[in-house]
Amino acid sequence: MKAETWIFVICTVFFVLVTPAYWFVTDGTDKGGDWTGTSALTMTALLTAMVALYLGFHAKKMDARPEDRKDGEIADGAGELGFFPPYSWWPLWCAATLGVIVSGIAAGAWWLAIIGAVLGAVALSGLVFEYYRGEHAH
Structure with a gap:
């Protein structure tokens, strides 16, 4: 889960950098920037940070998956992956x-x-x- 953790960390950094930029770009009046978009980007940054922390904590507790190891082979991931339900109405x-x-x-x-x-x-x-x-x- 280390790869997934890094994806969400990168997204968090992106949203943290974009949020103030959005605030300044939308500053068309004397009152300040757009509150709706800025708050939405802030909440998005917080949510991606929350997912990154969750995945990071669980990645430390789990055994390394084949895609997380440097010496992992494609054949290491072979076998049953789980139950996938068939069609349903x-x-x-x-x-x-x-x-x-x-x-x-x-x-x-x-x-x-x-x-x-x-x-x-x-x-x-x-x-x-x-x-x-x-x-x-x-």
Whole structure:
């Protein structure tokens, strides 16, 4: 994870350098620069710093992966990489029910939001328990 840590450290440095530059470039009035963009860039710099710290702490605790070692070979990374789920229709139904809930709230039709929440509970249950029944059970 050392490579990922360095990517986020470089991004953090970039955003720390760009934020004051953005502030001065957008200074078109006597009041100062653009507050919205400056605060967004500041928060982005803080978020990338947070991810870099997280990855850095975990990289010290983990054994070095083949791509982190100087003598690592391509064959060292061979083998099972994990479980990757096959196709699924449940995310579509979860998104559709969320759309119904949001549309119901936006339109002020609470009955529609309640119907969407009930159908959303069914869709979310189907997504969570997908691998316990049916074709992909294990």
